[in-house]
Amino acid sequence: MITGGQNLVALGGGTGLSTLLAGLKLLVDRTEGRVWIDTLSAIVTVSDDGGSSGRLRDELQMLPPGDIRNCIVALSEDSSLLSRLFRHRFRGDGELGGHSFGNLFLAALTEVTGDFTEAIRLSSEVLASKGHIYPATISDVRLVAELEDGSIVRGETQISASRTPIKNLHLEPERCLPLPQALKALRSADVITVGPGSLYTSILPNLLVSQVARVIGESHATKIYICNLMTQPGETDGYTARQHLEHYGTSLRKSSLISSL
Numbered sequence: 001m002i003t004g005g006q007n008l009v010a011l012g013g014g015t016g017l018s019t020l021l022a023g024l025k026l027l028v029d030r031t032e033g034r035v036w037i038d039t040l041s042a043i044v045t046v047s048d049d050g051g052s053s054g055r056l057r058d059e060l061q062m063l064p065p066g067d068i069r070n071c072i073v074a075l076s077e078d079s080s081l082l083s084r085l086f087r088h089r090f091r092g093d094g095e096l097g098g099h100s101f102g103n104l105f106l107a108a109l110t111e112v113t114g115d116f117t118e119a120i121r122l123s124s125e126v127l128a129s130k131g132h133i134y135p136a137t138i139s140d141v142r143l144v145a146e147l148e149d150g151s152i153v154r155g156e157t158q159i160s161a162s163r164t165p166i167k168n169l170h171l172e173p174e175r176c177l178p179l180p181q182a183l184k185a186l187r188s189a190d191v192i193t194v195g196p197g198s199l200y201t202s203i204l205p206n207l208l209v210s211q212v213a214r215v216i217g218e219s220h221a222t223k224i225y226i227c228n229l230m231t232q233p234g235e236t237d238g239y240t241a242r243q244h245l246e247h248y249g250t251s252l253r254k255s256s257l258i259s260s261l
Helices: 014-027 051-060 066-074 081-087 101-113 116-126 156-161 180-187 199-207 212-218 241-259
Strands: 006-012 037-044 132-135 142-147 152-154 166-172 191-194 222-225
Touching (some): 006 180, 006 199, 014 037, 014 066, 037 066, 037 180, 051 066, 066 101, 066 116, 066 132, 081 101, 101 116, 132 180, 142 156, 142 199, 152 156, 156 199, 166 199, 180 212, 212 241, 222 241
Parallel strands (some): 006 037, 006 191, 037 132
Antiparallel strands (some): 142 152, 142 166
């Protein structure tokens, strides 16, 4: 059991991470002798290139806001109007069609402040989030996969759509800089959770960011891998829970070695 005074860091992306955070925020509480977490932080992958996030990446040359937005809402103390507003997605076939208000809010704050991480911090304040949210990197990274048939697929959306098993995974550019606050959170963590989420497109991209895998490997924190309930076509067909963990461990060791060179 997590005891009082713990610093917990959750790594991941997609809907899996935000779902986990919605539960963990209930432990950020020091009243009536309840179990509580002292500091809750989320480190979020930023390789998404589909939907509203992908359009904003291309049009505004910014990091994808979608997964970040979901985490902000998940950690929010305000479960009514503001949270609903951040989740709202515009209808229609025009330029606004398909965009999330929360994504546009983050895009606007990024332009106003000139800093995506500051836009995240201010958005978290607006929604009274009970935790800290950090992108794994502030570099404009794209996910690249080498498939078992030797072909190369670029972009998270195309990788997810592929039905050929993945052999190797890397980011472009490979030497992308980590966010210092994310590394600091990992170094001070008592508990590090990984997942749930797509193994190859939500979880492993965090490890590919320079220094992240090495810092996790050196940490004495309790590490918890939260596995998906279902396998994913083309990514983890036939994987057992143990195989999910083994592939994560192999990537962690490989990425740790690369980042130490």
